Amino acid sequence: MVGDRRPVTGERPVDGGPAPACMPMVAAGLIALAACSGGADTPIAEEGLAVHDVRVGEPVGRTSAGVYARIENGGPDDALVDLASPLARRGSLHATETAGGMTTMRAIASMPIPGGDRLELLPGARHGMLEELERDLAVGDTVEVVFLFDSGTRIAIAAPVVSRLELAGRDAAAHDAH
Numbered sequence: 197m198v199g200d201r202r203p204v205t206g207e208r209p210v211d212g213g214p215a216p217a218c219m220p221m222v223a224a225g226l227i228a229l230a231a232c233s234g235g236a237d238t239p240i241a242e243e244g245l246a247v248h249d250v251r252v253g254e255p256v257g258r259t260s261a262g263v264y265a266r267i268e269n270g271g272p273d274d275a276l277v278d279l280a281s282p283l284a285r286r287g288s289l290h291a292t293e294t295a296g297g298m299t300t301m302r303a304i305a306s307m308p309i310p311g312g313d314r315l316e317l318l319p320g321a322r323h324g325m326l327e328e329l330e331r332d333l334a335v336g337d338t339v340e341v342v343f344l345f346d347s348g349t350r351i352a353i354a355a356p357v358v359s360r361l362e363l364a365g366r367d368a369a370a371h372d373a374h
């Protein structure tokens with residue numbers, strides 16, 4: 197025991213960037229942990245941008261993989277403009293569209309996130325992609341995904357590769373809650 201005087205720790209990383217709040221190995225502090233435990237309908241209490249619940253989908257055809265996340269913006273209006281990863285030649289942002297029974301993905305340049313709002317990247321909806329993967333990814337691997345914002349903010353998250361079954365199950369459960 198060290199007595200009742202505890203240091204104030206971890207509310208913001210010392211480099212000034214937004215906290216990668218859902219990474220368990222980062223000392224993200226009580227504010228971030230509380231935010232991580234909240235679902236999509238909880239108020240956005242953080243300052244600035246925070247990226248939560250990042251998952252990389254099991255690659256389809258081995259060359260590209262979807263990226264799914266919940267991004268919360270407790271600061272001024274911003275926009276997600278790109279993704280990057282050391283394991284991919286490039287990233288992209290996609291909208292999923294269904295017309296005449298055909299589902300297609302269309303690249304989009306920017307996904308706005310107004311201040312006080314959130315952006316959800318979900319299977320079958322708006323999502324990110326890592327393209328031209330440098331190596332095979334397997335379920336259980338960890339991939340660094342960097343989220344790039346219009347403001348110049350960059351947030352790097354170590355994200356798990358999850359199976360398509362798990363992606364479908366989680367998002368079905370999330371939609372049931374609405």
Ligand SMILES: [Cu+2]
Nearest residue numbers: 290301324325
């Ligand atoms: Cu896509």
